[in-house]
Amino acid sequence: MAIDTTFVTDNKAAGRAFCPPRPEPLERPLPPLALLGALRRNPLECWARQHFDEPIVEGGLPIGHVLLVHEPQAIRRVLLDNAGNYRKDRLQRRVLSAGLGAGLLGAEGEQWRLQRRAVAPIFSRKSVIDFAPAMLDGAEAMIERWSRRPDGAALDLSVEMTRLTLDVLERTIFSDGLGRDAEDIRRAMATYFNAIGTIGLLDILGAPDFVPRPARFRVRATLRFFEAAIDSVIDARRRLLAVDPDGAPNDILTHLLNALDDPHGMTEAEMRSNVLTFFAAGHETTGNALSWASFLISQSPGWRARLEAEADREFARPVAGLAERLVETRAAIEEAIRLYPPIAAISRVALGPDELGEKKVKRGSLIVVSPYVLHRREGLWEDPAAFDPRRFLGEARAKIDRFAYLPFGAGPRTCIGAAFALQEATLALASVVRRFRFELEPGHAVWPLLRVTLRPQGGLPMRLWRRERATIG
Helix, strand or coil, rough: CCCCCCCCCCCCHHHHCCCCCCCEEECCCHHHHHHHHHHHHHHHHCCCCCHHHHHHEEEECCCCCEEEEEHHHHHHHHHCCCCCHEECCHHHHHHCCCCCCCCCCCCCCHHHHHHHHHHHHHHCHHHHHHHHHHHHHHHHHHHCCCCCCCCCCCEEHHHHHHHHHHHHHHHHHCCCCCCCHHHHHHHHHHHHHHHHHCCHHHHHHHHCCCCCCCHHHHHHHHHHHHHHHEEEEEHHHHHHHCCCCCHHHHHHHHHHHHHHCCCCCCCCHHHHHHHHHHHHHHHHHHHHHHHHHHHHHHHHHHHHHHHHHHHHHHHCCCCCCCCHCCCCHHHHHHHHHHHCCCEECCCEEECEEEEEECECCCCEEEEEEHHHHHHHCCCCCCCCCCHHHHHHHHHHCCCCCCCCCEEEEEECCCCCCCCHHHHHHHHHHHHHHCCCCEECCCCCCCHHHHCCCEECCCCEEEEEEEECCCCCC
């Protein structure tokens, strides 16, 4: 099948591509006090025009030496070529220390390498492909639930998508269930991300951990909830492995428990932290990606029609290889996470001096890379504010600089679950557009809010229509 990879340039003939909502860049960077307020309210609203126009900007935070880097070669040096000189900074470690610090996200050096080696087989290409049936089953269960609703009924699509990704994690990480109500888990996870994602003055100033922070009390309560759930499931799985090791589910939890037998593998604390990491990051980021993709498709009738046609055609063929054949659906997901990347900031602290472009890096310099800014730079992307999945099809996809597109990071510490997340999101979105269309609830203003991950503020209320009866758009 020939795929159109040209961009829309004739707006009169083809119509202007949809430009989704975003904060307008500020005319000039904010002064320190205003910056602190904006960081607490919504960090996306801190960026000025200078950050989108200049490859490297010096300064930005009220303390220390900061370089805001949005130039692919400089990013490559920080994340790959000279990665040994850069480690996660204090603020990032503070966020990750809320239950995730002992796992892959927070570990450094040899501790990180040992964990990465132990976990890598779980996310190999073959393992990810093997998870496809469970992902499709989760999407089908959601669609079956929606089918019982009246046509045109309203729902919060962001809630529905996080419920879906929780269900998929149950089917792939905890095959025999979580032992807790899924809605209780979803609400607790929302509280968790809101709490750890709120940046306060004490965090910016680097106050010691023993100084009380109100948000931490909320984090502790949710962590106790998750720890109890995880401990219960781990204990049950251990009993099963002891009695009938061949009968245990071949899921991620079993792989992690088996990794404990390796004397050079993970410790008990690291294993539990990674379970929470896969659980928290896996469901939140993919749920947001699906929410944004669904919203963008709902506002783009041409792309909605293309994805519907692709889903109709490919679901009529054998399931084997389905995710690989859904090329336009995957492109829509990749474009959604370009505009609204799951991780909106990557930060590192320099262990020693270096040079990035014409800028000097000092020992202790903070390097900040914002995929959100990088993905919207005029010099790197054509019409960057527009939703156009053709960027990720055919020859256009091959021309994208590896370090200009960072929804999952890059270098040795690139997200180990990226292939898992992209496959899950592609299969889920195709399953949905094959059966339903969405219409944004009248009067609702969609707005991106950064709380560790990038989510629609106030949810995403949509009206649900069966395709065979839909007349919208």
